[in-house]
Amino acid sequence: xxxxxxxxxxxxxxxxxxxxxxxxxxxxxxxxxxxxxxxxxxxxxxxxxxxxxxxxxxxxxxxxxxxxxxxxxxxxxxxxxxxxxxxxxxxxxxxxxxxxxxxxxxxxxxxxxxxxxxxxxxxxxxxxxxxxxxxxxxxxxxxxxxxxxxxxxxxxxxxxxxxxxxxxxxxxxxxxxxxxxxxxxxxxxxxxxxxxxxxxxxxxxxxxxxxxxxxxxxxxxxxxxxxxxxxxxxxxxxxxxxxx
Amino acid sequence: xxxxxxxxxxxxxxxxxxxxxxxxxxxxxxxxxxxxxxxxxxxxxxxxxxxxxxxxxxxxxxxxxxxxxxxxxxxxxxxxxxxxxxxxxxxxxxxxxxxxxxxxxxxxxxxxxxxxxxxxxxxxxxxxxxxxxxxxxxxxxxxxxxxxxxxxxxxxxxxxxxxxxxxxxxxxxxxxxxxxxxxxxxxxxxxxxxxxxxxxxxxxxxxxxxxxxxxxxxxxxxxxxxxxxxxxxxxxxxxxxxxx
Numbered sequence: 186x187x188x189x190x191x192x193x194x195x196x197x198x199x200x201x202x203x204x205x206x207x208x209x210x211x212x213x214x215x216x217x218x219x220x221x222x223x224x225x226x227x228x229x230x231x232x233x234x235x236x237x238x239x240x241x242x243x244x245x246x247x248x249x250x251x252x253x254x255x256x257x258x259x260x261x262x263x264x265x266x267x268x269x270x271x272x273x274x275x276x277x278x279x280x281x282x283x284x285x286x287x288x289x290x291x292x293x294x295x296x297x298x299x300x301x302x303x304x305x306x307x308x309x310x311x312x313x314x315x316x317x318x319x320x321x322x323x324x325x326x327x328x329x330x331x332x333x334x335x336x337x338x339x340x341x342x343x344x345x346x347x348x349x350x351x352x353x354x355x356x357x358x359x360x361x362x363x364x365x366x367x368x369x370x371x372x373x374x375x376x377x378x379x380x381x382x383x384x385x386x387x388x389x390x391x392x393x394x395x396x397x398x399x400x401x402x403x404x405x406x407x408x409x410x411x412x413x414x415x416x417x418x419x420x421x422x423x424x425x426x427x428x429x
Numbered sequence: 430x431x432x433x434x435x436x437x438x439x440x441x442x443x444x445x446x447x448x449x450x451x452x453x454x455x456x457x458x459x460x461x462x463x464x465x466x467x468x469x470x471x472x473x474x475x476x477x478x479x480x481x482x483x484x485x486x487x488x489x490x491x492x493x494x495x496x497x498x499x500x501x502x503x504x505x506x507x508x509x510x511x512x513x514x515x516x517x518x519x520x521x522x523x524x525x526x527x528x529x530x531x532x533x534x535x536x537x538x539x540x541x542x543x544x545x546x547x548x549x550x551x552x553x554x555x556x557x558x559x560x561x562x563x564x565x566x567x568x569x570x571x572x573x574x575x576x577x578x579x580x581x582x583x584x585x586x587x588x589x590x591x592x593x594x595x596x597x598x599x600x601x602x603x604x605x606x607x608x609x610x611x612x613x614x615x616x617x618x619x620x621x622x623x624x625x626x627x628x629x630x631x632x633x634x635x636x637x638x639x640x641x642x643x644x645x646x647x648x649x650x651x652x653x654x655x656x657x658x659x660x661x662x663x664x665x666x667x668x669x670x671x672x673x
Binding site for chain 1: 649
C-alpha cells in the first residue's frame with residue numbers, strides 16, 4: 186500500500202520512523218491492521234500490510250451539532266468530539282453564531298489526526314455548515330436530539346435524565362446541539378420544537394462556554410455508553426438496528 | 430470599594446464600561462452583589478456596592494488532581510475545571526509528567542477569569558504542585574478519589590459505576606486524578622492503592638488526551654450533581670457535613 190505525502194511526512198519527519206518499523210492502519214471499515222514500512226525511495230513510501238489486529242467496531246456514536254465559535258475553540262470541539270466517539274460533526278449557523286466561515290477541510294484533517302491519536306478506527310464526518318432551518322429539515326425524525334443552550338435552565342431537563350429516561354437517547358442513536366455563546370433565539374427554539382425528538386437539556390447552574398458544553402454532553406453520553414458496554418448489553422445497537 | 434489595576438483595565442479597556450454602569454461582584458463568601466462604577470479619576474476606580482443579588486452557594490465541588498501537560502492544555506484544564514465546578518485544582522508531578530514547571534499564579538488568574546465568565550461565586554484554589562507521594566500523603570482519607578489513567582482499562586470500573594455505587598463519590602465529596610499521557614507507573618499505582626478511598630476508573634475504549642479526560646470526569650460528576658440538585662436532594666452535602 187502506498188502512503189500519501191502527508192502521511193509520509195508525519196511518519197518519517199514527525200514520528201521519525203524508519204524502514205522496517207511497524208505501524209497500525211485503519212480505513213474506517215476493515216478494522217485495524219498491522220503493517221511495516223517498506224524500503225522507500227525519496228518521495229514514495231509503501232507499507233507492507235501484515236495482519237488484522239482488531240475488528241471494526243460499530244460506528245454508532247452520537248451526532249454533534251454545534252454553532253461554530255472562534256477558530257481555536259472550533260478545532261478543539263472537533264478534536265474532543267472525535268476522541269469522545271462522535272460519529273458525525275455538524276456545524277450549524279444560527280442567528281447569534283459569530284463565526285460565519287468554517288473551514289471544513291481543515292476540521293476534517295483535525296478529526297483524522299484525533300482519530301489516529303486516540304486509537305479510534307473511524308473518522309467522524311465533518312459536514313458542510315448548515316443553517317438552522319436546513320439542519321432541522323435534515324435531522325432524522327427517530328434520532329433523539331438534546332439541545333443545550335445557556336438560557337434554557339428553567340424549562341430544561343437535567344442532561345442525565347434526558348439520556349436515561351424511557352426511550353432515552355442513550356438507548357438510541359443520540360444527537361446533541363450546542364448553541365452559540367449568546368444562546369439560540371426564541372424563534373430558533375420554536376423551529377427546533379417542530380422536531381418531535383427534541384429535548385432541551387440543562388448543564389447546570391454555571392454558564393458554560395460553547396466548547397465546554399460540547400465536550401460535556403459527549404463525555405456524559407460516553408460514560409453512559411461505557412457502562413452499557415461494560416454490562417455487555419449495548420442496547421443502542423441491539424434494539425434499533427435500522428435507525429439512522 | 431476600590432478596584433485593583435487589573436480589574437480596572439478589564440472593565441474599562443476590555444469591556445469598555447463607563448461610569449454609572451452596573452457590574453456584579455463576588456468575593457467567594459458573601460454571595461453575589463450588584464454594584465455601579467463610581468466617578469473615577471485617572472488610575473483609580475471605585476464601585477458603589479448596591480445590593481445582594483444571590484446567596485453564596487456551598488463550595489462543595491470535586492477536587493481535580495492532574496499531571497500537568499503542555500501550557501495551553503494545562504490552561505485549558507484549569508479553565509474547564511472552573512466552569513465545571515471543581516473546588517480545588519491540584520497539579521501533581523508524576524514520573525512520566527512532561528511539564529515540570531507550573532506557573533501557579535498564572536493558573537490562578539485563569540481560574541479567576543473563568544469563574545467571572547461562568548457566573549460562579551467562588552474561585553477554585555490552584556495548589557502548588559506536589560509530587561505523587563506528597564499528594565497521597567495529603568489526600569483526606571474520607572474523600573473518594575477516582576483515578577483515570579489510560580492503561581487501567583481491564584482492572585477499572587466504568588466511571589459512572591464508580592460514581593453511583595454504594596458509598597459512591599457522587600454521594601460524598603469527590604476527587605479525581607488524571608494521570609499523564611504516558612500513564613501512571615505500576616509503582617505509582619501501588620502507592621495510590623495505599624489510599625483506601627481510591628477507585629481506578631475507565632473512560633472508554635479510546636485513549637483520551639489528558640485534558641479531555643480531566644474535562645470528561647468533571648462533566649460526568651457535574652451531570653450527576655445536576656440531577657441530584659434537580660431532585661432537591663444534594664446528598665453529597667447533607668449526609669457528610671463535617672467532611673473535607
